[in-house]
Amino acid sequence: MQPPQGHGTQPGHHQRVQAQKNNRLGRTLAVAATALIGVLLFAGYAAFGRGASNEEMAQAMIAKADDLPENDWQLVERADPDAGCVATDSACVRLSATWSVPQRVGLADTASRLGVDMSGPPMGLFSGCLKSKMEDGGMARVCIDPVPELDDNWFVSIELTVD
Structure with missing residues:
Protein backbone atom coordinates (compact mmCIF):
# COMPACT_ATOMS: atom_id res chain seq x y z
CA MET A 1 0.00 0.00 0.00
CA ARG A 50 60.06 26.32 29.66
CA GLY A 51 61.40 23.89 32.24
CA ALA A 52 60.47 25.79 35.39
CA SER A 53 57.33 27.68 36.28
CA ASN A 54 57.38 31.44 36.55
CA GLU A 55 56.92 31.12 40.29
CA GLU A 56 60.01 28.91 40.56
CA MET A 57 62.04 31.29 38.38
CA ALA A 58 60.85 34.28 40.42
CA GLN A 59 61.81 32.58 43.69
CA ALA A 60 65.26 31.75 42.31
CA MET A 61 65.79 35.39 41.28
CA ILE A 62 64.67 36.65 44.68
CA ALA A 63 67.06 34.25 46.41
CA LYS A 64 69.99 35.48 44.26
CA ALA A 65 69.17 39.11 44.99
CA ASP A 66 68.80 38.38 48.70
CA ASP A 67 72.21 36.68 48.82
CA LEU A 68 74.09 39.42 46.97
CA PRO A 69 74.36 42.36 49.40
CA GLU A 70 76.81 42.45 52.26
CA ASN A 71 76.00 43.83 55.73
CA ASP A 72 76.90 47.45 54.95
CA TRP A 73 74.89 47.68 51.70
CA GLN A 74 71.79 49.88 51.94
CA LEU A 75 68.83 49.03 49.70
CA VAL A 76 67.80 52.04 47.60
CA GLU A 77 65.05 50.41 45.51
CA ARG A 78 63.88 46.98 44.47
CA ALA A 79 61.22 45.50 42.17
CA ASP A 80 60.63 41.77 42.52
CA PRO A 81 59.29 39.67 39.65
CA ASP A 82 55.61 39.01 39.02
CA ALA A 83 55.35 35.26 39.58
CA GLY A 84 51.74 35.24 38.35
CA CYS A 85 52.44 36.47 34.84
CA VAL A 86 51.62 34.45 31.73
CA ALA A 87 54.18 31.73 31.11
CA THR A 88 54.82 32.78 27.50
CA ASP A 89 55.67 36.34 28.53
CA SER A 90 59.19 35.93 29.90
CA ALA A 91 59.73 39.69 30.17
CA CYS A 92 57.42 39.79 33.16
CA VAL A 93 59.81 37.60 35.15
CA ARG A 94 62.27 40.38 35.99
CA LEU A 95 63.94 41.58 39.17
CA SER A 96 65.76 44.86 39.62
CA ALA A 97 67.47 46.21 42.72
CA THR A 98 69.90 48.99 43.64
CA TRP A 99 72.03 49.31 46.75
CA SER A 100 74.23 52.11 48.06
CA VAL A 101 77.62 50.76 49.12
CA PRO A 102 80.15 52.71 51.25
CA GLN A 103 83.26 51.25 49.55
CA ARG A 104 84.45 50.15 46.12
CA VAL A 105 82.94 46.90 44.92
CA GLY A 106 84.43 44.83 42.12
CA LEU A 107 82.18 44.47 39.10
CA ALA A 108 83.44 40.98 38.27
CA ASP A 109 83.16 39.83 41.89
CA THR A 110 79.58 41.09 42.17
CA ALA A 111 78.59 39.52 38.85
CA SER A 112 80.17 36.16 39.69
CA ARG A 113 78.28 36.06 43.02
CA LEU A 114 75.07 36.25 40.96
CA GLY A 115 76.15 33.28 38.86
CA VAL A 116 77.15 35.27 35.77
CA ASP A 117 79.59 33.66 33.33
CA MET A 118 82.81 35.56 34.01
CA SER A 119 84.83 34.26 31.06
CA GLY A 120 84.50 37.52 29.11
CA PRO A 121 84.97 40.69 31.15
CA PRO A 122 88.35 41.84 32.39
CA MET A 123 88.94 41.58 36.12
CA GLY A 124 89.60 44.62 38.27
CA LEU A 125 86.81 46.90 37.02
CA PHE A 126 85.10 48.90 39.75
CA SER A 127 82.53 50.77 37.66
CA GLY A 128 80.50 50.27 34.54
CA CYS A 129 78.04 47.61 33.48
CA LEU A 130 78.26 43.97 32.62
CA LYS A 131 75.48 42.01 30.91
CA SER A 132 75.79 38.30 30.46
CA LYS A 133 74.04 34.95 30.76
CA MET A 134 73.75 33.40 34.18
CA GLU A 135 74.53 29.77 34.89
CA ASP A 136 70.79 28.98 35.06
CA GLY A 137 70.21 30.39 31.56
CA GLY A 138 68.73 33.75 32.56
CA MET A 139 70.28 37.13 31.85
CA ALA A 140 71.90 39.41 34.40
CA ARG A 141 72.92 43.02 34.12
CA VAL A 142 75.17 44.36 36.86
CA CYS A 143 76.13 48.03 37.05
CA ILE A 144 78.38 49.78 39.51
CA ASP A 145 78.44 53.58 39.42
CA PRO A 146 79.83 56.20 41.79
CA VAL A 147 77.28 58.09 43.88
CA PRO A 148 77.63 61.67 42.54
CA GLU A 149 77.11 63.52 45.81
CA LEU A 150 79.15 61.19 48.06
CA ASP A 151 82.85 60.39 47.82
CA ASP A 152 83.78 56.74 47.92
CA ASN A 153 80.14 55.56 47.78
CA TRP A 154 78.84 53.41 44.99
CA PHE A 155 75.53 52.29 43.56
CA VAL A 156 75.32 48.58 42.77
CA SER A 157 72.38 47.82 40.47
CA ILE A 158 71.23 44.48 39.16
CA GLU A 159 68.58 43.40 36.70
CA LEU A 160 67.77 39.72 36.35
CA THR A 161 65.54 38.44 33.57
CA VAL A 162 64.49 35.13 32.08
CA ASP A 163 65.99 34.52 28.67
Whole structure:
Protein backbone atom coordinates (compact mmCIF):
# COMPACT_ATOMS: atom_id res chain seq x y z
CA MET A 1 0.00 0.00 0.00
CA GLN A 2 1.26 3.42 -0.90
CA PRO A 3 1.14 6.33 1.49
CA PRO A 4 -1.56 8.79 0.67
CA GLN A 5 -0.46 11.54 -1.68
CA GLY A 6 -0.03 15.07 -0.29
CA HIS A 7 0.19 13.95 3.32
CA GLY A 8 3.20 16.11 4.21
CA THR A 9 6.35 14.07 3.86
CA GLN A 10 8.32 13.63 0.75
CA PRO A 11 10.41 10.54 0.33
CA GLY A 12 13.91 11.12 1.86
CA HIS A 13 13.00 14.35 3.72
CA HIS A 14 13.52 12.79 7.14
CA GLN A 15 16.90 11.41 6.06
CA ARG A 16 18.05 14.85 4.78
CA VAL A 17 17.06 16.54 8.06
CA GLN A 18 18.86 13.84 10.04
CA ALA A 19 21.97 14.20 7.83
CA GLN A 20 21.98 17.99 8.37
CA LYS A 21 21.74 17.48 12.14
CA ASN A 22 24.59 14.98 12.02
CA ASN A 23 26.72 17.39 9.94
CA ARG A 24 26.11 20.24 12.42
CA LEU A 25 26.91 17.98 15.33
CA GLY A 26 30.07 16.78 13.59
CA ARG A 27 31.25 20.33 12.87
CA THR A 28 30.54 21.39 16.45
CA LEU A 29 32.47 18.43 17.81
CA ALA A 30 35.38 19.12 15.44
CA VAL A 31 35.57 22.77 16.53
CA ALA A 32 35.41 21.78 20.20
CA ALA A 33 38.10 19.13 19.74
CA THR A 34 40.36 21.61 17.92
CA ALA A 35 39.92 24.17 20.68
CA LEU A 36 40.64 21.55 23.34
CA ILE A 37 43.80 20.45 21.55
CA GLY A 38 44.95 24.08 21.33
CA VAL A 39 44.37 24.62 25.04
CA LEU A 40 46.21 21.41 25.90
CA LEU A 41 49.14 22.32 23.68
CA PHE A 42 49.39 25.78 25.27
CA ALA A 43 49.18 24.29 28.77
CA GLY A 44 51.81 21.70 27.85
CA TYR A 45 54.12 24.41 26.56
CA ALA A 46 53.59 26.45 29.69
CA ALA A 47 54.18 23.51 32.00
CA PHE A 48 56.96 21.67 30.21
CA GLY A 49 58.34 23.82 27.40
CA ARG A 50 60.06 26.32 29.66
CA GLY A 51 61.40 23.89 32.24
CA ALA A 52 60.47 25.79 35.39
CA SER A 53 57.33 27.68 36.28
CA ASN A 54 57.38 31.44 36.55
CA GLU A 55 56.92 31.12 40.29
CA GLU A 56 60.01 28.91 40.56
CA MET A 57 62.04 31.29 38.38
CA ALA A 58 60.85 34.28 40.42
CA GLN A 59 61.81 32.58 43.69
CA ALA A 60 65.26 31.75 42.31
CA MET A 61 65.79 35.39 41.28
CA ILE A 62 64.67 36.65 44.68
CA ALA A 63 67.06 34.25 46.41
CA LYS A 64 69.99 35.48 44.26
CA ALA A 65 69.17 39.11 44.99
CA ASP A 66 68.80 38.38 48.70
CA ASP A 67 72.21 36.68 48.82
CA LEU A 68 74.09 39.42 46.97
CA PRO A 69 74.36 42.36 49.40
CA GLU A 70 76.81 42.45 52.26
CA ASN A 71 76.00 43.83 55.73
CA ASP A 72 76.90 47.45 54.95
CA TRP A 73 74.89 47.68 51.70
CA GLN A 74 71.79 49.88 51.94
CA LEU A 75 68.83 49.03 49.70
CA VAL A 76 67.80 52.04 47.60
CA GLU A 77 65.05 50.41 45.51
CA ARG A 78 63.88 46.98 44.47
CA ALA A 79 61.22 45.50 42.17
CA ASP A 80 60.63 41.77 42.52
CA PRO A 81 59.29 39.67 39.65
CA ASP A 82 55.61 39.01 39.02
CA ALA A 83 55.35 35.26 39.58
CA GLY A 84 51.74 35.24 38.35
CA CYS A 85 52.44 36.47 34.84
CA VAL A 86 51.62 34.45 31.73
CA ALA A 87 54.18 31.73 31.11
CA THR A 88 54.82 32.78 27.50
CA ASP A 89 55.67 36.34 28.53
CA SER A 90 59.19 35.93 29.90
CA ALA A 91 59.73 39.69 30.17
CA CYS A 92 57.42 39.79 33.16
CA VAL A 93 59.81 37.60 35.15
CA ARG A 94 62.27 40.38 35.99
CA LEU A 95 63.94 41.58 39.17
CA SER A 96 65.76 44.86 39.62
CA ALA A 97 67.47 46.21 42.72
CA THR A 98 69.90 48.99 43.64
CA TRP A 99 72.03 49.31 46.75
CA SER A 100 74.23 52.11 48.06
CA VAL A 101 77.62 50.76 49.12
CA PRO A 102 80.15 52.71 51.25
CA GLN A 103 83.26 51.25 49.55
CA ARG A 104 84.45 50.15 46.12
CA VAL A 105 82.94 46.90 44.92
CA GLY A 106 84.43 44.83 42.12
CA LEU A 107 82.18 44.47 39.10
CA ALA A 108 83.44 40.98 38.27
CA ASP A 109 83.16 39.83 41.89
CA THR A 110 79.58 41.09 42.17
CA ALA A 111 78.59 39.52 38.85
CA SER A 112 80.17 36.16 39.69
CA ARG A 113 78.28 36.06 43.02
CA LEU A 114 75.07 36.25 40.96
CA GLY A 115 76.15 33.28 38.86
CA VAL A 116 77.15 35.27 35.77
CA ASP A 117 79.59 33.66 33.33
CA MET A 118 82.81 35.56 34.01
CA SER A 119 84.83 34.26 31.06
CA GLY A 120 84.50 37.52 29.11
CA PRO A 121 84.97 40.69 31.15
CA PRO A 122 88.35 41.84 32.39
CA MET A 123 88.94 41.58 36.12
CA GLY A 124 89.60 44.62 38.27
CA LEU A 125 86.81 46.90 37.02
CA PHE A 126 85.10 48.90 39.75
CA SER A 127 82.53 50.77 37.66
CA GLY A 128 80.50 50.27 34.54
CA CYS A 129 78.04 47.61 33.48
CA LEU A 130 78.26 43.97 32.62
CA LYS A 131 75.48 42.01 30.91
CA SER A 132 75.79 38.30 30.46
CA LYS A 133 74.04 34.95 30.76
CA MET A 134 73.75 33.40 34.18
CA GLU A 135 74.53 29.77 34.89
CA ASP A 136 70.79 28.98 35.06
CA GLY A 137 70.21 30.39 31.56
CA GLY A 138 68.73 33.75 32.56
CA MET A 139 70.28 37.13 31.85
CA ALA A 140 71.90 39.41 34.40
CA ARG A 141 72.92 43.02 34.12
CA VAL A 142 75.17 44.36 36.86
CA CYS A 143 76.13 48.03 37.05
CA ILE A 144 78.38 49.78 39.51
CA ASP A 145 78.44 53.58 39.42
CA PRO A 146 79.83 56.20 41.79
CA VAL A 147 77.28 58.09 43.88
CA PRO A 148 77.63 61.67 42.54
CA GLU A 149 77.11 63.52 45.81
CA LEU A 150 79.15 61.19 48.06
CA ASP A 151 82.85 60.39 47.82
CA ASP A 152 83.78 56.74 47.92
CA ASN A 153 80.14 55.56 47.78
CA TRP A 154 78.84 53.41 44.99
CA PHE A 155 75.53 52.29 43.56
CA VAL A 156 75.32 48.58 42.77
CA SER A 157 72.38 47.82 40.47
CA ILE A 158 71.23 44.48 39.16
CA GLU A 159 68.58 43.40 36.70
CA LEU A 160 67.77 39.72 36.35
CA THR A 161 65.54 38.44 33.57
CA VAL A 162 64.49 35.13 32.08
CA ASP A 163 65.99 34.52 28.67
